Amino acid sequence: MKLANRILKKYFGYDKFRPLQGEVIQSILNGNDTVVIMPTGGGKSLCYQIPALMMEGVAIVVSPLIALMKDQVEGLQANGVQAGFLNSSQSAQVQNEIIEDVHEGKIKLLYVSPEKLVSQDFYYLLLQLKVNLFAVDEAHCISVWGHDFRPEYSKMAYLKKHFPLVPVVALTATADSLTQKDIIRQLGLDAPKLFLSSFDRPNLSLKVAPGKDKFKSILGFLRQRPHQSGIIYCLSRKACEGLSEKLRNSGVNASYYHAGLSPDDRAKRQEDFINDTVPIVCATIAFGMGIDKSNVRWVIHYNLPRNIESYYQEIGRAGRDGLKADTLLFYSFSDVIVHRKFIEESALKEVSHAKLERIQQFCDAQICRRKILLSYFGEHLEEDCGNCDVCKDPPQQFDGTLIAQKALSAVFRLKEQVAAGTVIDVLRGSSRQEILSRGYNKIKTYGAGKDVPHQDWQQYMLQLLNLGYISVAYDEGNALKLTEQSKEVLFSGRKVNLVHLATMKAEAQKAPVIAKPAKQIYREDLFESLRKLRLKISRSSRIAPYLVFSDATLNEMVEEKPTSEFAMKMISGVGERKYQLYGELFINEILEFEQKKNQEAKKSSQSFYETYEYYKQGYSVDEIAQIRRINPVTIYSHLASLYEKGADIDILSFLHTSELERIESAVRQLGHLNTKALYLHMNEGIAYYKIRLATSYLKMFAEA
Known part of the structure; x- marks a missing residue:
């Protein structure tokens, strides 16, 4: 791992690994098949890029979109890493040149599409190479339970059959337990090591708003965030086009993106967004998976996403650099109707309906939204996050331990085999025929909650679900299951706080206006100065601005103000190659900015004093x-x-x-x-x- 740390600093400019990265790298170096579930922005790519640079031979990386692999390869090349890609957008001559470079050992990471990977000619190429690992990015695409299933991914099982000694690493940001199992089964992995990182993205603020006056709300949102880059996700192509036109008419530099555009048009609009030429894009879900842009500062959902996985994946495109980023979801029942119509025309209707219901529950909930998100992915958050709309304007809570114990006891005594509606009927002492015929009226908790109205029980069960005290098995008829936390409530006296239903519809209070201190204005001005320099370099070099330096790296420059080679190389994200190319340019910009500010302050102070003297007279x-x-x-x-x-x-x-x-x-x-x-x-x-x-x-x- 000493070598791994040296490579991390030399090529990527970081002093230490993020949580789990080191363990994943060690697993791959040990030759293990490995499954990595790590949130967007968590550093999944480094988990296979570092081993690829350490081991003899070439790493084959499967990437679902041409734009994504192009973006990742450009990022690696900007760091001085030998990388290339093969896909259908290239001519036969270009592909032959890249294959020749691979044979000569000039490429350490080769990115390919799933279609290319499963082709006969590529299989013959693999037989001639020393492959050190296979990395399957966006691995949820292989599962029918995943939110973005792609049939061509399902043919990749041949990798383990024909190359049994080569480790396979599958990586994704969003996979619930069903999808995780399916990834392992579909790829035929051999007792893989599973690394499940925290799904928590504390830098993302979460907000849900009613789906009315959306355009006015968006304009207000954007005016508070000048110069920031963001994505507005829409349900239809028509909405993308209409909203972008309205924004442009209001003076906002925005474009639209959807699958109905020509390939050239889509590529051009994506390039404009990546290069900050057009900082805002209104898009369908066709846009985003191919974006590795680290400085997206916000994501708006103009319409309700189809499930929590999609929502989590899409908001994950904001704040990949770890800096503060905002998310806003507009929620209206009309969107639910549209989704239901789509579901009726698709496969897996029951599961899709259940997942749609969960995202509705997320929107309606009056408890910490981050707790709900993490609970969905099987993770428990003890404290409220303080960075969502509910936490910032919390409803009134009460000790709901007794209510929770009754509900969880009913789930336990019903052997975790029935859905929420049946559990509530048992608690309420229903004499419905199904309850009596199955003997549910004989269990101890039958009628234990008859004093609580059915509608209130629905809300309490929803809160327990969102808090992680119960989970839903979609593949078992939506049966409720107990979790580790629920067992603590039942057997260890754990206390449960629930939201008082009478306060659930309370209006949110307006946040007070807070003036910016002078130091913050100074930092913002220096950041803007460095941002403009970055943009100038990116235009002349024809690469994306964030491939020069990320917002996080610029932010650290603003805080530390490095004015020497040593100080600049201490900034996170400044590797050797980046310093050689840009280090002195940014040092000079910081020196010139400080000199200019000092002169302005001196001149301004003298001028202000003269004015004040005349005023006093x-x-x-x-x-x-x-x-x-x-x-x-x-x-x-x-x-x-x-x-x-x-x-x-x-x-x-x-x-x-x-x-x-x-x-x-x-x-x-x-x-x-x-x-x-x-x-x-x-x-x-x-x-x-x-x-x-x-x-x-x-x-x-x-x-x-």
């Missing part, structure tokens, strides 16, 4: 502007800044009460104090300088 703004030969608007700006610094300035003397009230109302609507945004929001109805003065007053008022 009783001169009017127009008189000061005339004496100093400066625009009066600049003088007002000086006074606003001086007021924020604590100077004795009667700022309200420049504002009428009605103007201040209008500006304050606009601030509440927008949720921030950005002067330009307020000016545009109010249709330029109040002078810019007055809005500047008002925001200074409101900022100091809020701090007081």
Whole structure:
């Protein structure tokens, strides 16, 4: 593992592995078949890339989309790693050149499509090579239980039959227990080592909103996030096109993407998004799996996703660099109707309906949403996350231990063989024929919950499901199963808090407006300066900006401000190759930025002092502007800044009460104090300088 750590630092610029990466790498080096379930952004790719660079021969990586393999290969090449890909987009001549490079040992990682992998000519090529491992990326595609089943994946079982000594590593971000078992069975893996990473992505905020006034909500959301890149997922092609047009008409740089576009058109739009030429894309689920873009800062679901796996996979495209990212899901019953129609026309109707019901329950729930997500994937979170809409505006809770014990006891006594509806009927003492004929009326908990209405029991059972005290076996007629946590409630006196049903529909409170401190503004300005340099380099080099450096790496540069080779190489994500190419450019940018800011501060301080001296002597703004030969608007700006610094300035003397009230109302609507945004929001109805003065007053008022 010492060699593995050296390779990690040299090529990828990281000092240590993330959780489970080291263990997975060791498993592969030991020659084990390995299954890796790790969330998007968790570092799955390094789990096979590092062993591939350590072992003799070539690693074959199966990737489902041309765009995905192209993106990953470009990323590796940018780090100085020898990698290539083979797919149908290449000419025969290009493919022959790559195969020749593989034979000559010039390529350590070869990415191929599933179709290419199972072709006869590629099989003959494999027989001629020393293959050190097979990596199957997006492995959930092999399972009919997965959310993105692909028939061509099911032919890959031949790998273990014909190359039994070569380790196979299957990797995915989303696989429930059914899908995990199916991946192992379909690939014919030999007693594989299973590595199940935490599904928790604490950097993602989670929010569900009603499906009304969606466009207005989206505009407000975007105006609070200028320069940020994001994806808006829509259910239909028509919605993608219509929404992107409305956004463009509102001045937002957005495009659309769906399977109805020509291959060239899709490739162009994807390139524009990856290169930050068009930072926002409205897309169907056809878009995203091929995106390894680390600086997506938000994901919006314009419509309800079809199941929790899809939702988790899609929000996982935000914040892959580990920095803060936001997610917003619009939920309406009309979307449920559309999904139900699709399900009726598909296979696996029962399972699909059950999974649709689970995502509805996720949207309706009034407990920590992250707990629900993690519970779905078999993981238990003890504390509320504090980073979802429910946690930020929590409903009232009560001690629901007795209710939980009754429900869980009923599941236990019914031998974990019946669905929720039957459990509730037993608890309520139903005399329904099925209950009596099966003898369920004779178990101890029959009628133990008859004082609780049926609808309330449904809500309590949903909460227990979402909290991870019970699970649903979709392949056993939706039978409820007990978990380790539920056994603690039944046998170890564990306490259970449930949401009081009377508070479940309470309106969320508006978050207070908080002014940005000067240090935060400084950091944001430096980040923007580095971002522009990154964009300039990416355009000249014709690679995606995040392949130069990720947002996380830029963020660390902002915090540490490295101004030497040693300091820059200490930044996470700056490997040897990256430093050679870009290190000095970013060091110079940081030095120039600090020098410029220091000069501005000195000049501004002198200028402010002169204005303040004239103000104290009783001169009017127009008189000061005339004496100093400066625009009066600049003088007002000086006074606003001086007021924020604590100077004795009667700022309200420049504002009428009605103007201040209008500006304050606009601030509440927008949720921030950005002067330009307020000016545009109010249709330029109040002078810019007055809005500047008002925001200074409101900022100091809020701090007081």
